[in-house]
Amino acid sequence: MFPELTKGHSYEECKGTADWLLAQTDVRPTIGIVCGSGLGGLADMLKDQVAFNYKDIPNFPQSTVHGHAGRLVFGTLKGRPCVCMQGRFHLYEGYTIQKITFPMRIFKLLGVETVILTNAAGGLNEDLKVGDVMIIKDHINIPGYGGFNPLVGPNDDRFGLRFPCMSDAYDRELRQLAMNVAQELGYEDFMKEGVYCVLGGPSFETIAECRMLFRLGADAVGMSTAPEVIVARHCGMRVFALSLITNQAVMDYDSQEKANHEEVLQTGKQRAEQLERLVSTMVTRIEHNNNYA
Ligand SMILES: O=P(O)(O)O[C@@H]1C[C@H](O)[C@@H](CO)O1
Numbered sequence: 001m002f003p004e005l006t007k008g009h010s011y012e013e014c015k016g017t018a019d020w021l022l023a024q025t026d027v028r029p030t031i032g033i034v035c036g037s038g039l040g041g042l043a044d045m046l047k048d049q050v051a052f053n054y055k056d057i058p059n060f061p062q063s064t065v066h067g068h069a070g071r072l073v074f075g076t077l078k079g080r081p082c083v084c085m086q087g088r089f090h091l092y093e094g095y096t097i098q099k100i101t102f103p104m105r106i107f108k109l110l111g112v113e114t115v116i117l118t119n120a121a122g123g124l125n126e127d128l129k130v131g132d133v134m135i136i137k138d139h140i141n142i143p144g145y146g147g148f149n150p151l152v153g154p155n156d157d158r159f160g161l162r163f164p165c166m167s168d169a170y171d172r173e174l175r176q177l178a179m180n181v182a183q184e185l186g187y188e189d190f191m192k193e194g195v196y197c198v199l200g201g202p203s204f205e206t207i208a209e210c211r212m213l214f215r216l217g218a219d220a221v222g223m224s225t226a227p228e229v230i231v232a233r234h235c236g237m238r239v240f241a242l243s244l245i246t247n248q249a250v251m252d253y254d255s256q257e258k259a260n261h262e263e264v265l266q267t268g269k270q271r272a273e274q275l276e277r278l279v280s281t282m283v284t285r286i287e288h289n290n291n292y293a
């Protein structure tokens, strides 16, 4: 049944990839991190690294986007065992939505309990400035309205329920932890919270689209994260996600601004150090949990 929808990412294939990785390293990660565009420096924080190029990992897709190195890095962060995706996959690269979210199931089978996702996003809400960090409290999954949901196809109960709840997708305690850590580090001026909206990309939005998305309740717009969150929650991992606001979405027909990937990467560089400190401090304070769902 639906062979195309499970090809390359069935339970057995996910298990094969996870077991292959576990055989290559002694690190047993409980925290998984996904680096967004220009935010790959987060992986460099890991100590005693064991790193794999995606092309060498069985069943793994390849990164094709500038600013996504394409490495899976195991190591410890302030003593906590972690695994970090230095580069993620996007729908616009031509992969199926099941393929772009495959690494979340690998995380689960590696023993990951908590996933921290980062992304670059355009600010729709004028309260968000370039360089702000938006803790994601909820998402709007626009491709999902057209049937692009990573859980489409046969449900494998070994991963999770056929109809998983998403109203608690973004863990409240982890959001509070992020705010507390940000306050301690003196980052409160650029820490915000809001709703992330995912589109398929790769074109940036038109002015009319930006205006519509803001009216729908989105604070920031991007091209990733929500599908990964759906799969991570489906298999019972806790989720924390943040957007670095790398550009302000163009909402005004008189504006001369034009969204572009270079600006996205540049803003990532400017905030890299603070984001690394925020995430690494959070990691030291995340408690173990068993299959919290
Ligand atoms: O992987 P993320 O969501 O951080 O990447 C964003 C969306 C596009 O891939 C790219 C546009 O500049 O950045």
Ligand SMILES: Nc1nc2[nH]cnc2c(=O)[nH]1
Binding pocket: 120, 121, 122, 123, 199, 201, 203, 204, 205, 221, 222, 223, 246, 247, 248, 249, 259, 264
């Ligand atoms: N869709 C979208 N993705 C982004 N990633 C970084 N900035 C943007 C943006 O303005 N729109």
